[in-house]
Amino acid sequence: MSALDVTATGAAAEAVARHVPTLVADRVASRLFARDHTLWGRAAEEESAKRLSWTGLHRTSRHLVGEVAALRDELAATGYDRVVLCGMGGSSLAPEVICATAGVPIVVLDSSDPDVVRAALTDLDRTVVVVSSKSGSTVETDSQRRAFEQAFRDAGLDPAARMVVVTDPGSPLDAAARAGGFRVVNADPDVGGRYSALTAFGLVPSGLAGADIEALLDDAEAVADVLAEDDDANPALRLGAAMAGTEPLRDKLVLVDAGTENVGFGAWAEQLIAESTGKDGTGILPVVAVGAEPARLYDDGTVVRLVASDHDADADADHATPATASSLVTVAGPLGAQLLLWEAATAVAGRLLGISPFDQPDVESAKAAARELLEAGIGAGEEPAFTDGAVAVTALGGDWLGDATTVDAAVDALLGQLDRERGYVAVMAYLDRESDADLEHVARDLFDRTGRPATFGWGPRFLHSTGQYHKGGPATGVYVQVTTAPAQDLPVPGRDFTFGEFIAAQAGGDAAVLADHGRPVLRLHLTSHDAGLEQVRAALGRGRP
Structure with a gap:
């Protein structure tokens, strides 16, 4: 199933009614997917101009399906059945969700804690390491890479035979890795880290771990035209308005796992929303709910229930408490579709908030x-x-x-x-x-x-x-x-x-x-x-x- 479903009640529904017609009239959706870098104001234009390729990744990342399959065949000679990903932020959170949803194991090393790093430096004879860094200068990832290279050498193994580097073309890491004989996969340089789920940063480690990355792209492509349409029913416009258009602004977004098949999705959405919107003294604070759905809620919050793709839409209201129903959004859809949905909705939210969703000044x-x-x-x-x-x-x-x-x-x-x-x-x-x-x-x-x-x-x-x-x-x-x-x-x-x-x-x-x-x-x-x-x-x- 590739359909997306975004429904809203209470203050969230009022925000949808208030803002979506204007977003449609301003052709925000079609301009976004046409990579119009003027959507967020003059001050944001320089950054936005080099950060919008994510809108077409469902097509432009297709070459990675065959490339990753070939990598898997090459690396099969090592006898690997363990993939370790060294990466931070968007470079690690997307593969973690993709692999958890697909039910395939991956070890995500996104820590500088020496005890955590040491624990990952095990079972080297059956391990392949993916080093992911957009700039190549992220100190955490560089340090992890150095640790694994040394560990492989100490074990009498060739690091270049067991490590894959994912980075932007022309980065310092790109040049050094190629010079050292490492396998390198370049990512699209016109995509920021938190929007990179469907680039090589998300797809290479996930594919090597055994996830079906072609199906992920298929699900994104199935909804791309809907998300690019200037229409009141556009799920991205509706979700973006519910996130950032309530009056007064409900700037706490409570993400509740209410049966979604997309395992750990809240953690990925959290980094996307927080880093994209939290600046210039404003923003949306994502709150990943732990445990059961809250029975009460603060007045400046909106609950987002992440439900299964085959959920019963008519039953949504039955699950809402009086407090959460005061501002409630329900979102359903397969993983690839939701990755693109939330990226587009966050970009829309940035426009409503009057900030650039693509920089991270702090x-x-x-x-x-x-x-x-x-x-x-x-x-x-x-x-x-x-x-x-x-x-x-x-x-x-x-x-x-x-x-x-x-x-x-x-x-x-x-x-x-x-x-x-x-x-x-x-x-x-x-x-x-x-x-x-x-x-x-x-x-x-x-x-x-x-x-x-x-x-x-x-x-x-x-x-x-x-x-x-x-x-x-x-x-x-x-x-x-x-x-x-x-x-x-x-x-x-x-x-x-x-x-x-x-x-x-x-x-x-x-x-x-x-x-x-x-x-x-x-x-x-x-x-x-x-x-x-x-x-x-x-x-x-x-x-x-």
């Missing part, structure tokens, strides 16, 4: 701050205010900690800074997202405790997605950063820093930039991982104070 600031800390050799930066049990506590972004001397009191002090009408809580965990996965549930606990949206991001990968919204969006967030020391550090081959030093600098740089923007940040550093994690989990998960 992502670089955190990278620069991390580089400064690495060069200074001061790790995570600020000294802790106090230590309670197995947790060292640091407060940044203002004099708000008061006389707190316990983790519980520090959390209470941070939540005391929360705007109860428009604010949100963000938990940013620089931990192992597999072994520490249970910590994600604190987001739901914080929602129940405060009545306000709570998001959860794994560091450092969120720096390439929601990190942009945290710094460039509305100044309404309060932030909890959880860090830890590695069980064992790991050198980065050919560099003068270790993975442990790098991730500490990333966390420190992120917190410093947030603090510079006047955002309150509570850093909870685990001095003993297991005991500290239990202590943090309990402090964040407490009931209403």
